[in-house]
Amino acid sequence: MQQIPMDLSFRSAQDRDNFFISASNQLAADWIDRWPDWPGQMQALNIVGEPGSGKSHLAAVWQEQTGSVSLSKADADMVHRLMEKNAEAPCFILDNLSAENSDEEALFHFLNAIKSVQGSLLILSSMPIALMNWKLADLMSRLKAINVAQIELPDDMLLFALLEKYFAERQLVAPHNMLHYIVSRMDRSFSAVHQIGAALDREALASKKSLSVNLARDVLHKQLEIDI
Incomplete structure (x- = not known):
């Protein structure tokens, strides 16, 4: 009799030692290791890669390193609330960012809030955020200034x-x-x-x-x- 397999969920190991480095992801890993020395108008990095490429793994490594807060959407008020509770500049992760699922005004104010408190931001996306179809010109200008690390095939x-x-x-x-x-x-x-x-x-x-x-x-x- 053939055994019917059950779909079981497994949590992949997310620490730094379990992230495999090769030519395809070396750049993204180097950028994570380089923090807080991220150049630009604000400390921000956009890691780009297809699903399963290791973006979330690198984000988990960075979160362990920085104590960053993971958000599903931009929240400028969260930036100020964290600054009131903690003297250290806050760090944030925005996962799966796209123009289609974003409130552009809220995202613009979120970026400005992070910049004003000298915080850091890691954005994960399947394509470079600067190439997305944003309508707000000021937001586009902000996003184009963010560092990008592409995870190749x-x-x-x-x-x-x-x-x-x-x-x-x-x-x-x-x-x-x-x-x-x-x-x-x-x-x-x-x-x-x-x-x-x-x-x-x-x-x-x-x-x-x-x-x-x-x-x-x-x-x-x-x-x-x-x-x-």
Whole structure:
């Protein structure tokens, strides 16, 4: 009888030691390490990358380092409230910022408030915020002045490390020959790591088989629908 796998959620390790550095994300990691020496009109950085690229991981590292407050939307009043409670300049994280989901006036006042108290801001987005379709000219000017670090598509070394980490966090032994097999055939994207990893995890559980090249071949054949 085939076992039906259950979708279980796992929390990925978010500390600095668990962030794998390669050419694709070196720039973003260097910017995080460089804080508080972020140049510009205000201490701000925009990390850009596709989903699963490690933006949130780097934000968690920075949050641990700075005690920053994570916000889903701009809040200028929050800046002033924190300054009243704490003499130190506050740090903030804005996740998944886009022109479509933002109140431009509120965001503009939020940026001005952070600048006025010499605070710091880390913005995470899937595309550079300066290239988004903002209508408020003053806001656009502010955003264009913010430092940008792009996380590029992963290279083979990073794909290998991310796949190995994915399985290790689920207490699955991933043979290196299987990982090399997958990396040489998979799409060059962070989302592919999670898609293939999840598919292999489900297949191993359902078939009660260990991870192997043969299992990976079957999964990739189903995923890519090609003869591999």
